[in-house]
Amino acid sequence: MRSILRASALCWAVLLLGCKEPPRGPRYRGDGNAHARAGGTLVVHHEADVRGLDPATSYDEVSQIAIKLLFDGLLDYDYELNLIPRIASALPTISEDGKTFTFHLKRGVRFSNGRELVAEDVRWSMEHMLAPSTSSPGVGFFSLLVGLSEFAEGHSPHVSGIRVLDRYTIEFELTAADQTFLNAMAMPFTYPVPRENYAAHPTDVARNPVGAGAYTLEEWEPGVRLIFKRNPRYFEASTPRADRVLYEVNLQRESAFLRFRNGDLDHAHRFTPADRLFLRRSTQWAPYRVEGSGGDIWGLAMNCEMAPFNNVHVRRAVAFAMDRERWSRARNYALRPIGQALPPEIPGYSTTLSSVQSFNRARAREELALAGYPNGIEAPVTMWISEGATGTLYAELAQADLRAIGIKLEIKQVSFSIYLQQTARAHTAQMSLAGWNQDFPSAATFLDILFHSRNARPADAENRAFYRNASVDALLDRARTERDSVLRRNLYEQANEIVTRDAPWAFLFTSIRIEAYQPYVRNYRIHGLWSEFYRDVWLDLPRQRVAMRAAQNPWRNLAALMPFGGL
């Protein structure tokens, strides 16, 4: 038996230690073309699946990556997050009272089915999205449109606030001035779609998309892959880009990264902690590694209506108790510590707020004493988290940080839907691990939704801290109508400061995106809003990518084994 165990150990040793060194850097290089050229297939992936390709309804991150290839909108953002016209010929003109927005469309823009895109298509697409039967998650962003409620209740066939002025001009009228309407008009919900496609596919349009984007859908094998083909009718068709995009879905992180290193995938993102560390340390991948902000905030939401968090000093104590740097280390530096309600790239982020919510255990104990708990809090506090290993890790970190100041934290881990329902119900969850992604690059998408008192409803509350502050409400309402961007930023900064000091959340971090691409992938940049934005990528190596298939001959490394030659 001992000899058998010895042999077994030997096998393990051979497998684990004896293997030849894998390539540390990219396997394939670019051709060195300075000028963009068309051609080739860009092969990309995601760990989750595309749920649908209807811009009115498919609002998950993975589907949006595909939607950005298939559709284009009136407005979009450049890489610096400035609003830019796309199908619109220019940014809209806005009336003096800030309630009416007039868009002029580019002429000659065509859907991929060949028909010209006109203002009537924009109106139909908007009304299709706003119709209750569509169940679009985007309706809330357009709630100020004149005539929306009459339309939703079936009293009117059209939204009276959407008016087609001529073949290429359309006007939107709001009940109150709202600067975020421009942001809303750059969301995929508004992307024009041809109504005839919805007539042809009444039940499965999400699988048969037709848009005015750079690509068309060539093939979709659910759960496996989607293939997009360059749209020759795209209004920027002359811009060189990859002929095809092969989008593989449901790939596990470990194997996806191996495939990337093997040259089978052209772009890698969302890594295991070990792979992330490898990529950060790799000098050979360094020129092809990009980093960007995740555009999100994460923290501990404390229910301001429930003890002990109805006392601002307890909330501040929790905010001071969090060792954010340690959290970041625990996630291999995938997190950037922040101590305020906005991520750095959002106008309204304050550079002077760093000490208000920072790690300071002495201050935390002082705040607890001010709250009447000089020796810590006797009764345990319950924190709700959703399923998943990352949530568990964060909960354990929070537990340790709070234990150090005398607060005992109990963890309640439930399914995602139960988490969402219960934390959105008043007087239910004392504390929850919370995160929020931007819908668009505006402070409104964080502060309005998470901290305005109108969203602290008894049920289905988005303000899960049930935080109410009339001054914050007033600042946020003013900011929404303010047309001057500098003044608007100041208003959001003031609101951000009050929220941060009142600490309805212990603001912890924003995530850091790390991505890598093959040397022959050109013009790829991390977009501040869109995840994995591939529309403008061109390939420097279409010829060698074809050769790569031959290089994957399964027997090419036979010699490496003889006798344990490559080991």
Place this chain on the structure above:
Amino acid sequence: MLTVIGRRSLWAIPVLFVIQTSVFLLLNALGDPAVAQLGPRASAAQLQNWRHQHGTDRPLGTRYLEYMGGLVHGDMGVSHQESRRSVTDVLETRLPRTALLGAMAIVIEVVLGLLLGVIAAVRRNTLVDTGVMGVAILGISAPTFVTGLLFLNILAFRFGWFPVGGYGVDAMDHLRHALLPAFTLAITGIATYARVMRAEMLETLRSDYIRTARAKGLSEFRTVVVHAVRNALLPVVTLVGLSLPIIVSGAIISEAIYAWPGLGRLAVESITSRDDPVVMGVVLLSSLGVVIGNLFADIGVAALDPRVRTDG
């Protein structure tokens, strides 16, 4: 024999019924699928609309009876995903892929397992025997998620002998891509068969009729292959049926690691996206696989052992 098959098949019905009922109730205990599907931004009206469209706003009992009624008629419902494909349609796409993987795994484990077992027995107490049994212990002790990642990293990525996961584009490519995940699935089976076969062979090689065969002057090859292996094989054959449940459960891990788009990966996808009708469908198929595997094992035993046939 037919009585045995009939009795075992009838037992499958209450087993499947209990499994489906339990999973149905468990999924409902996980919270509202509308909230999981639409996320934190959904309004109350949108949630209600979704529930109405997918029928989850009706009482639990009504939904249960409808589901079970549909099941009797072969209707497993419609996926919660936006594509609204029927569950039968989804499963029809995925099942053949897992079947291919499973069939390849069974062939690999039977062929390699038996071969290694025979070699170890014939060369007992030599370096070969020790080596084979060492590999067998490794195979039995290492879980699929370890061997899977190890093989992917070493055999596919470092040596380049196999594709680094994926499904391929045509029939031959599918086979090429299936080799490594099938081998990973087969590892435990190979080890089990090798150990059992070795033990059986050692027993058989000591029996009188083998001694007689040798005394008659038969070659060692003929003695081993024609006489010993044939008899030692009988108890091992029943293990094939029992390996089906291991293949089904192993496929979940193996398919996820190798990005093989079969039932195992569908199980993971549908659970994470709270696509309850698809989860139910996958569970039904998996439990059916386990029940059929056990049935084959029972039939195998009954066919080979007359006492089981007569006692029932």
